[in-house]
Amino acid sequence: MLLKALSVFPFQFEFSGTQYHYHYIFETLAFIIGVRLYYYYKKGIVDQISDENRLWIMLGAMLGALIGSRVVAVLETPEVINHLTFSILYQSKTIVGGLLGGLFGVELIKKIIGVKVASGDIYVIPILVALIIGRIGCFSMGIDEPTYGIPTHLFTGMDLGDGIPRHPIMLYEIVYLVLLIFLFNRLKHKELINGDRFKLFMVLYFFFRFLIEFIKPYQPLFLNLSSIHWSALFIFIYYYRFIIRISKKIAAKK
Numbered sequence: 001m002l003l004k005a006l007s008v009f010p011f012q013f014e015f016s017g018t019q020y021h022y023h024y025i026f027e028t029l030a031f032i033i034g035v036r037l038y039y040y041y042k043k044g045i046v047d048q049i050s051d052e053n054r055l056w057i058m059l060g061a062m063l064g065a066l067i068g069s070r071v072v073a074v075l076e077t078p079e080v081i082n083h084l085t086f087s088i089l090y091q092s093k094t095i096v097g098g099l100l101g102g103l104f105g106v107e108l109i110k111k112i113i114g115v116k117v118a119s120g121d122i123y124v125i126p127i128l129v130a131l132i133i134g135r136i137g138c139f140s141m142g143i144d145e146p147t148y149g150i151p152t153h154l155f156t157g158m159d160l161g162d163g164i165p166r167h168p169i170m171l172y173e174i175v176y177l178v179l180l181i182f183l184f185n186r187l188k189h190k191e192l193i194n195g196d197r198f199k200l201f202m203v204l205y206f207f208f209r210f211l212i213e214f215i216k217p218y219q220p221l222f223l224n225l226s227s228i229h230w231s232a233l234f235i236f237i238y239y240y241r242f243i244i245r246i247s248k249k250i251a252a253k254k
Contacts, residue, residue, distance in 0.1 A: 009142025009161035023145065026137025034130030041122055048117045048194075057119050060109030061102040068101015069093040075227035076146075077219055095131065096209055096231050099202065103238075118195025124184055127201070132177045139170035149215045167215045176208050199242045206232040 012019045047054070073092035074080060106119065138145045142161035149167025151157070156172075157165030184197060210232035218226040225233075236243065 009140070009159070010144045011140040021137075021144065022140045023137035026133055026140070030130040030133040030137070033133060034126045037126035037129055038123060041125060045122065047122075049115060049119055053113055053115050054119075056109050056113050057106055057115070060105035062105070064105020064108070065098035065102035068104065069095065069098035072097025072100060072227050072231055075221055078221055079219075094228070095134070096206070096228050099127075099205070100231050100235070103202070118193075118198070120195060120198025120201075124197050124201045125181065128177050128181050128184070132174055135170045135174050135177070139168065139174070147216070150217055152215075169212060169216060172212060173208070180204060196242070196246070199239050200246065202235055203239055203243060206235040 011022050013022060014020075049057070070092055073094040074084065076092075076094065110116070110119065138147050142148065143166075144161065147169055148160050149169045151164050152167050153165070154167075156168060158168045158171075160166050160168065180201065184201070187197060187200075209228055213226055213228045213232075218228070221227045221230060
């Protein structure tokens with residue numbers, strides 16, 4: 001406890017005599033800035049999808065994300081399933097589940113309203129920026145947020161609140177997300193099939209999450225893999241045609 005007291009983590013502020021994590025502020029900022037960026041990028045394109053259908057698609061994404069983020073998060077700690085309560089379900093969430101659930105929600109809504117045009121490209125940069133802001137909030141919580149890494153002797157190790165040098169997973173992810181923003185800005189003027197940018201984002205992000213999960217203290221769900229691992233594997237299978245096509249295209253340029 002003394003070691004934890006000497007650490008700067010978690011970052012908190014006081015309001016009415018109660019300590020609160022800054023994470024809640026960053027979560028709100030991530031949503032607000034992400035939405036504003038979406039509308040900013042939307043002004044610069046001729047959207048093939050009507051405003052009304054866009055609203056339905058966003059609604060499907062939000063509902064799917066709400067459900068998916070909770071389901072995948074609960075499966076990260078399988079032992080809670082036997083005594084699952086609404087409170088545990090509500091407080092459990094992960095962006096991997098949010099993206100997975102959002103994908104299902106969007107595809108379901110598009111089938112219902114009859115939209116066959118790919119709709120995800122416009123969301124890539126707003127999602128990346130929102131993720132960075134949200135991850136800053138996660139990092140500020142230290143070990144109070146179950147996104148920290150296992151102990152390490154590498155120079156990157158940080159005391160996140162328990163006196164043990166750990167992999168700062170959130171910092172790794174923030175750096176990776178910034179690199180993805182640079183990548184997608186470079187691809188902005190490339191001739192790509194509509195929808196390929198979003199598919200590429202999903203594959204690259206889930207690939208990172210699959211790898212980084214091995215340096216987190218995760219709980220296996222099946223075959224020594226966590227729910228995050230299985231979510232990533234599902235995405236690779238779901239987008240296997242895209243992965244094969246883009247791999248052949250890259251190989252042909254070499």
